[in-house]
Amino acid sequence: MNELQARGLLKEIGPRHAGSVGRPSLVLALDGSRTGALGMEVNVDYIAAFATDLAGRVLIDRRIGFDAMEAGPDRSLDKLATVISRAVADLDRLGVALSGVTVAVPGLIEASTCTVTLAPNLGWREVPVADRLVAAGVPADVPITIDNDANLAALAECSSGxxxxxxxxxxxxxxxxxxxxxxxxxxxxxxxxxxxxxxxxxxxxxxxxxxxxxxxxxxxxxxxxxxxxxxxxxxxxxxxxxxxxxxxxxxxxxxxxxxxxxxxxxxxxxxxxxxxxxxxxxxxxxxxxxxxxxxxxxxxxxxxxxxxxxxxxxxxxxxxxxxxxxxxxxxxFGFGAASRGAAHVVTERVLSNPTTIAIR
The missing domain is CATH 3.30.420.40 (ATPase, nucleotide binding domain)
Structure with missing residues (x-):
């Protein structure tokens, strides 16, 4: 319990007096308010960002117009990195530490290497997304994963839709x-x-x-x-x-x-x-x-x-x-389903292995 508290995942909510004899027990509750999950989507004509804390509170929900097909993979990932950096800054101002990023892409994904094998509508082929994002300025200590946009949207519908x-x-x-x-x-x-x-x-x-x-x-x-x-x-x-x-x-x-x-x-x-x-x-x-x-x-x-x-x-x-x-x-969820599902993947990863959150 002490370790989970140190990682900001548990909080004390006061003593509980179950009876008149003995020391009152200390009541603990899950606390995800200081840890954030960020889901991103890059599609043909927009980039979307959706962030929650581990308790499910929506912190960021935005979409910007962007011609990813015309921009090509390099400029698109530079733009994506910029949007991620802005989201990280917004979370930081809220006192929320980012635990990871999952990026939704409309195409074939090699998840083990975070590579887009083929995204026909974007014109991408064999694009190492995670490596490019780190090179473009996304902090190297932030875990990055990628997945197909429809797979992530389906997860969003199952989890909260x-x-x-x-x-x-x-x-x-x-x-x-x-x-x-x-x-x-x-x-x-x-x-x-x-x-x-x-x-x-x-x-x-x-x-x-x-x-x-x-x-x-x-x-x-x-x-x-x-x-x-x-x-x-x-x-x-x-x-x-x-x-x-x-x-x-x-x-x-x-x-x-x-x-x-x-x-x-x-x-x-x-x-x-x-x-x-x-x-x-x-x-x-x-x-x-x-x-x-x-x-x-x-x-x-x-x-x-x-x-x-x-x-x-x-x-x-x-x-x-x-x-x-x-x-x-x-x-x-409209056009926000994939980014919402992407954030859900980050949350599930943290909850399944809380040691991925640093002790503060």
Missing amino acids: VAMGVSDLVYLTGEVGVGCGIISGGRPYRGADGFAGEVGHVVVDPAGELCGCGRTGCWETKVGLAALVRMATPDHAYGTDQRFVRDPEERLAEIEQRRAEGDLRVDAAVIEVGRWLGRGAALLVNLFNPRMIVLGGYFARLADRLIPVAQKELERSSVAMAAGRCRFAISE
Whole structure:
């Protein structure tokens, strides 16, 4: 107990008088208020930061627009290091010591070496993220880990989101690309090399659009945010205007505005995305037999119109019994699910091994 107190993880909350005889016992309680966990996400058009203390109190929750695809890995990681440094300074002012950082990236991750093997939508290949961040100024004594964004978002939903208590689920990111986090039997399913869940690059239309991975007709070319923007607002599609970086929420606001103005392309685009979303979801239901498919990112924002269309395609294309026992759910975390899940990973690591926190 003394050691845990010295590490700032326990605190005295006063004596307890259980009876009239003997010395009163000293009551201790978990105290995570001085130790922080930081989750980061770098995606195509933003960087997100989410920090909590070990008690779950939210300390930082921010997202900044940033064109990571245009910037490339070096400039992106320099920017990421800057955002981390700012977060560390903010935590320090609150009297909170950072216990670790987990970074969410939309791509294939080699967790043991903290390397992004391939992130097609970012244009990254074999990028040693932890080493680059340390070289860019992140303190070397801060543990850094990385993971796939969809895997981390799925963890967030299981730990504190709409899927609490659900042991078998699929989480679908609604970003420029599409990722998939799988929880099976209450545990993340990663596959032999940690690459499971890359459903965005399953080819569904060989005659379709060219994907960032170099293939043609991948699922994300049908349902990713870039696909929706291309169909609904072709004059503002990704890559048509590089003068400023647009946050995904701004793109969705424009689509909603055009729909309100009677632009028929918007409804047609949402219906088309819904059809392909249902077809892909049916494949996942047939493969993994989940109880829930959680829609995150922009899917959640448009869920009231996407789900009815997707549900029909799901029921038509999947095994009837499996489809009937699986339901769509809407994430409440929006574009912040991955960074929230990243912070959760840091918290779980500390709680499973408190000796990682220095004695103060």
